[in-house]
Amino acid sequence: MEEEIYNKVVALIAANNHISPETITIDSSFEDLAMDSLDGLTLINDLENEYNITLPNEEAVKIKTVRQAVNSLNKIITQQ
Amino acid sequence: MENRRVVVTGIGSISALGKTVGETWKNVVDCNSGIAPITTTDMSNIRFKKGAQVKEYDPLNYFTEKETDLIDRFAQFGVIAAREAVQDCGIEWTDKLKDSTCVIMGTSIGGQETTEASFYSLFKENKNRVNLFTIPRIMPNAAASHITMQFGITGFAYTISTACASSNHAIGNAFWMVRSGMCDMAVTGGSETPLNFGFLKAWEALRVVDPENCRPFSKDRQGMVLGEGGAVLILETLEAALQRGAEIHAEIVGFGMSSDATHITKPDQKGPEKAMRMALNDASLSSDKIDYINAHGTGTLANDSLETAAIKAVFGDHSKKLAVSSTKSLHGHVLGGTSAIEAVITASALKYQVYPPTANYTVPDPECDLDVVPNKSRQGKMNYAMSNSFAFGGLNAVLVFKKWDGG
CATH class of the missing domain: 3.40.47.10 (Thiolase/Chalcone synthase)
Incomplete structure (x- = not known):
């Protein structure tokens, strides 16, 4: 599941920010990828739509890296 | 003229x-x-x-x-x-x-x-x-x-x-x-x-x-x-x-505006500082004359700490003496109409010599360590008041009001 989420996160970041998926790794921060706060929230909103889940605001605004996004999503999905 | x-x-x-x-x-x-x-x-x-x-x-x-x-x-x-x-x-x-x-x-x-x-x-x-x-x-x-x-x-x-x-x-x-x-x-x-x-x-x-x-x-x-x-x-x-013998609620003495030129939603400290300084300059007023600021005070994490920092930068030591409240805690954020409601409240504050409160105040934040008039209005002498508005898009506008004292 974690790998599937990772692949989805990479695909969404690449599509939303018009960058190559090859430039994205699990260790990439949003800052590394030139993503600002709105780009980060767009990713979270897209992931919520994709997996039909809801991340609380206070958790969503803390996500600043690919790893944090994958871990947060994985945690919520496995809890369901 | x-x-x-x-x-x-x-x-x-x-x-x-x-x-x-x-x-x-x-x-x-x-x-x-x-x-x-x-x-x-x-x-x-x-x-x-x-x-x-x-x-x-x-x-x-x-x-x-x-x-x-x-x-x-x-x-x-x-x-x-x-x-x-x-x-x-x-x-x-x-x-x-x-x-x-x-x-x-x-x-x-x-x-x-x-x-x-x-x-x-x-x-x-x-x-x-x-x-x-x-x-x-x-x-x-x-x-x-x-x-x-x-x-x-x-x-x-x-x-x-x-x-x-x-x-x-x-x-x-x-x-x-x-x-x-x-x-x-x-x-x-x-x-x-x-x-x-x-x-x-x-x-x-x-x-x-x-x-x-x-x-x-x-x-x-x-x-x-x-x-x-x-x-x-x-x-x-x-x-x-x-x-014509009209009743005067307050005088408007200064107006300042600026643009952050940084980000479409993320606020920046310099723009608000510039607008406050411009409003004081427009009013020919030194910063230590301001008694009360009706803050932009949206309640977002970013705005309130940044507005506090901007106020400290503009007012220096005087920021510890003046009162700063957010009446959005009372009337909500009315977006394009909010500053007008805040202007009415600020003019009334000067007229009645009452400091409007910040409602729903819970726990002090070290990054917002101003006198925010928590949860209770306060009677007190007030000669000059400022009203801040800092918009998405980095567009800032600040008014300065003066108590009408007949002179």
Whole structure:
């Protein structure tokens, strides 16, 4: 599941920010990828739509890296 | 031409705090917040439930049925506030005065309720035609236009749209117009009605709305709470006001504005600092004269700490002495109409010598370590007050008011 989420996160970041998926790794921060706060929230909103889940605001605004996004999503999905 | 002194001789307000200035001010003094569950929109699919809605509002108490067909709720609030302000100032209209009066209003989104209803009928109900009045109801200048028609005002009129700073920009522009002699009187303020499903979903996406309550400057704050309403001020020269024996609420002495030029939603410290400095400079006032700041104080994590830092940078040691409160905790964030409501409250604060409170204050935040007048209004001497507005898009507008002491 974690790998599937990772692949989805990479695909969404690449599509939303018009960058190559090859430039994205699990260790990439949003800052590394030139993503600002709105780009980060767009990713979270897209992931919520994709997996039909809801991340609380206070958790969503803390996500600043690919790893944090994958871990947060994985945690919520496995809890369901 | 030498600058003329400009005073506020009429005020009107409608918001969650009440449908008149009297009700509004009483609820400010008593720290009764108007924030409550939103009932005008189905909130079941929205993550937050609260807003600052005008309570028990029936447009037919103010307009004929035919008028309500033509005038969206946001413009209705503008007109209602203008009627109260005009009545309050006690002016007797002459053709000459109508010709030299301007109307400058602020709104962020105009007739959003109409936008949603009309386009719902197209997209969802597969209708082929929209309500004929869709455009005149939606257009952001509708409130300003209806105010001109209401009183037969034939001077210049326009609407300013700078998101959450719209009505401070409107009042500031009107102040400069009267001061410079471009017009003799101004009807100015703003109105907004953002509590509509689509628009609330758009705010939900930005994750800046507190799911519980608006708690400006508190450590556990999580964002703003949206509100609806409108407010209007009548500005005229001090000379004219004295000549006709008008009651003066306060004097406007300075206006400043700036743009951050950094990010479309993320606030920056330098822009607000510049606008506050410009307003002080415009008022020929040193920063230590300010007793009270009606803060932008949205309750978002970013705004409140950054506004605190900006105030400290501008006011230095004096920031420890002045009082700073966010009345958005009472009337909600009325977006393009919010600064007008705050201007009415600031003018009343000077008139009655009462410091408006920050409601819902919970836990102190070391990054917001100012005197925020927590949870209780306070009687005290106040000569000068500032009102801040810092909008999405990095557009900032700041007004400085002075107590009218007869001189």
